[in-house]
Amino acid sequence: MLRFIARRLLETIPVLLIIITATFFMIRFVPGGPFTAEKAVPPDVLRNLEAHYGLDRPLYRQYLDYVGSLLCGDLGPSFKYPNRTVNEIIGDTLPVSLELGGWALLVALGVGLPLGILAAARHNRVLDHLCSSFGLVGICVPTFVLGPLLALAFGIYLRWFNVSGWYGPSDRVLPAITLGLFYAAYVMRLARGGMLEVLHQDYIRTARAKGASEARVIFRHALRGGLLPVVSFLGPAIAGILTGSFVIETIFQIPGLGRQFVNSAFSRDYTLVLGTVLLYAVLLVALNLVVDIVQVWLNPKLKFE
């Protein structure tokens, strides 16, 4: 297993390098820069600014410098927020996004898993049909429709929650539900399908024949195998929750990294864009690795290849 992890970690180095290089040159080859505003900056000031941030040097030098400082863990200064570094901005906004993502994941698993298991246990009965309908609806309503609708219903008409902001614990409810519900629906479908497949197998019949109670059959015998599809979906799900927060943070005015990223792209804040892309890439790669390990741990038939 250690060899597996080591090899995967080694593989990520070229992937990350490709991401940095591609992003760096893509955003530089396009006209316009962080200092081209509606109101033109005087040429002298512009030259000073560019000199200050090292933008006047040849592109390849800037690239090498950037990669060099990356190796020291320094993501550089922000161009749009004077006197702030990218590290500081990410340090301020990332925890917010992670918290939102955590709640959303909790919604996804907390709602999706019980419903999926329930639906499989009551296969082809009313409860199954109800859960399956939820699965269908949840998958087809996009977050950017669901979010505003929830805000409209629970924020504006019922006044249970604030429509926007990120202050008290109640402000977590609507964004987490909005972000998590799609994944809850998906998890429900996967859990139901996985459980149904497992419940048809011989070892389950054996367990039943030996007189195990239905609850014991489901939770002791079927669950571990039945949830494998859910586990392999967790990698893409977490990635989706991370990038899905762009929209959620815009809708609910949450000061997280997703909104910051979209804003920084609009304002051409080169270093902030690069830093955020890199951070997302590292997060995704790391999460995928964890998911792969958990998958093998759950299913001994798989091997670390």
Added chain:
Amino acid sequence: MTTSAPAALVTAPEPLERGSSPGHDAWVRLRKNRLAVGGALVLLALSLLCVCGPWFAQSYQDQNLDLGATAPSATHWLGTDTLGRDLFARMLYGGRISIMVGLVATFVALTIGVTYGAVAGYVGGKTDMVMMRVVDIMYALPFTIFVILLMVFMKEPSERLDAWLRNTAHLDGFQGFGNMLLLFAAIGAVEWLTMARIVRGQVLTIKRMEYIEAARALGFGSRRIIFRHILPNVLGPVIVYATLTVPAVMLLEAFLSFLGLGVQPPMSSWGSLIKDGAEKMEEYWWLLVFPGGVFSLTLFSLNFLGDGLRDALDVRAAKD
């Protein structure tokens, strides 16, 4: 299927008595699936409305500032927006854009994915390994982020293309053309990966069959074998996956438009209408509810149809 095999051996003078072909079987199975048929009907109705509707409805650009935003009424069925534009007409035009983006971007993804997968699967060996490794790596990339970057940073070049079309090539009616092109490219570049994997898998099994060997023995070139003999047999899974790609593409377009990166005003897609509606929902609920509802309904129908097709054609297309 069993009845068609002997019939094919005997060269019948006229195909009067046709056995049930696999295609026919699939059609029968699809028609039994009520959700899929319902989805297909809804889609048909919506696309007819969106294609023909704008000829009858008011123009989507007609403003009536004195009117302002009004709730649904007899004259404006779905109400008007803050500029006094008829929401129904705007939704019809928006639907045209959304559907067009969905179809064209899917086609782009399809073309790239099928060609890539077919070449990788057919050539095999080291080439295959390298090509699929590239796909693996791209899977690991945070692609939504790249699409966002692409849309932001390529905006100016796309606007320059518009200006060139207008001023140098003197082509009218191409407003927003560059932006569209960019949208197709950006979305197509993301969605082809799964298609490439599916096609490669199919090609790997097909290329070992005898008729391919026969074609090679007859001295046909690789290109002819790939495009004439292999690809037609991969069509089933490709069609199924394509119907499932259309909603994914429309979702991505709406996602981008919601962030203000997709279709640019005065044009509107369902995504940008939802964005406008979400901004003004506190006072004017209808601006959010109708576009959001119709868009969700479309996604519903497309997913039902795709699932139904998959069951009918009984192909195990990996839906990621």
